[in-house]
Amino acid sequence: MFSEASNFVKGVDDSLVVILGISIFFLVGITAVMIYFVIRYSRKRNPIATNIEHNSKLEILWTVIPTILVVVMFYYGWAGFTPMRNVPKDAMVVKAHGQMWAWSFEYENGSYSENLIVPLNKPVKLELSSKDVLHSLYIPAYRIKEDVVPGKANYMWFIPQKEGSYDILCAEYCGERHSYMLSKLEVYSQDKYDDWYANELGVSRDHPGLALLKQNACISCHSTDGSAIIGPTFKGLWERTEIVMTDGVEREITVDRDYIRKSLNEPNADITKGFNPGLMISYATTVSDEDMDQIIEYLKTLK
Numbered sequence: 227m228f229s230e231a232s233n234f235v236k237g238v239d240d241s242l243v244v245i246l247g248i249s250i251f252f253l254v255g256i257t258a259v260m261i262y263f264v265i266r267y268s269r270k271r272n273p274i275a276t277n278i279e280h281n282s283k284l285e286i287l288w289t290v291i292p293t294i295l296v297v298v299m300f301y302y303g304w305a306g307f308t309p310m311r312n313v314p315k316d317a318m319v320v321k322a323h324g325q326m327w328a329w330s331f332e333y334e335n336g337s338y339s340e341n342l343i344v345p346l347n348k349p350v351k352l353e354l355s356s357k358d359v360l361h362s363l364y365i366p367a368y369r370i371k372e373d374v375v376p377g378k379a380n381y382m383w384f385i386p387q388k389e390g391s392y393d394i395l396c397a398e399y400c401g402e403r404h405s406y407m408l409s410k411l412e413v414y415s416q417d418k419y420d421d422w423y424a425n426e427l428g429v430s431r432d433h434p435g436l437a438l439l440k441q442n443a444c445i446s447c448h449s450t451d452g453s454a455i456i457g458p459t460f461k462g463l464w465e466r467t468e469i470v471m472t473d474g475v476e477r478e479i480t481v482d483r484d485y486i487r488k489s490l491n492e493p494n495a496d497i498t499k500g501f502n503p504g505l506m507i508s509y510a511t512t513v514s515d516e517d518m519d520q521i522i523e524y525l526k527t528l529k
C-alpha cells in the first residue's frame with residue numbers, strides 16, 4: 227500500500243529534495259571556492275593582480291549548466307503542482323468555509339462538521355470560501371495549501387491514502403486569533419465513513435443553540451465561561467445590563483431579543499464598552515430568527 231498520507235506527498239517532497247540538494251551543493255561549493263580564492267590569491271601570495279578577460283569555454287559552461295539545473299527544478303515543481311489543479315470528475319465535494327477564527331465543513335446533504343471527515347482512497351474536492359478576510363487552508367501532512375479568498379471561488383483536492391488524524395491550519399495571518407484557527411482531518415475506512423455520514427454528521431450532543439454558535443464560529447470570539455476574548459462573554463449575557471457606545475455616546479442597555487437581533491444585523495452599531503469595533507461581520511442573513519431563538523434558549527442556560 228501507499229507509504230504517503232496523500233497522493234501529493236511524493237511530488238512535493240521530490241521537488242523539495244531536488245531544489246534543496248542543488249542549493250546545498252552550490253552553497254558548499256561556492257563557499258569552498260571562495261575560501262580557497264581568499265587564501266590562494268591574497269596579496270601575500272599574489273602581489274600583482276592578473277587582469278583576466280574573456281574565457282568563452284567557461285562562460286558557455288556557467289550559462290548552460292545553471293540553465294539545465296533551473297529547468298530540472300522547474301520540471302519537478304511543475305510535475306508536483308499540475309495534478310493539484312486537475313480534479314478527478316468523481317471527486318466527493320465538501321464545502322470548506324473559513325471565517326475568523328474557525329473552519330467549518332459543509333457536506334452534500336447540507337450538514338456541517340467542525341472537522342473534515344473523509345473516506346480512505348476516495349478523491350475529495352474542497353470548495354473554498356471565506357466569509358470575511360483572507361485565510362489559507364493548509365494540511366501539512368498532505369503537502370497542500372490553498373488561499374481562501376473572500377468573493378473568489380477557489381478549490382483544492384486530494385486522495386487520502388492512510389487512515390488517521392491530521393492537522394488543518396490556517397496559513398494566512400487573519401487577525402488576533404489566527405493561531406487558534408485549527409481543525410482536524412480524519413480519514414476513516416469506507417464503512418466507518420458511511421456510518422458516520424448516515425448517523426453522526428450534523429447530529430450534535432450540544433444544546434442546539436450551542437451547536438449554532440459553534441457552526442457560525444461565534445465562540446471563537448465570545449467565551450461561554452466568563453473570560454473575555456475578542457468580544458464580551460456569553461456567560462450571564464441574557465438580560466444583563468451593559469454600557470454600550472452608540473455613535474460615540476455611552477448608553478445603558480439590557481440584553482434582550484431586540485438587542486441580540488440588532489447586534490447580529492449591525493455588529494458595530496452598539497459596541498460594549500471596553501471592546502473594539504470592526505471585528506465582527508453581519509449575521510443578518512446567516513442567522514435566522516428561529517436560529518436566534520435557539521441561541522437565546524442556550525444563553526439563558528449560561529447564568
Ligand SMILES: [Cu+2]
Pocket residue numbers: 324325360361362396397398399400404407
Ligand atoms: Cu485564517
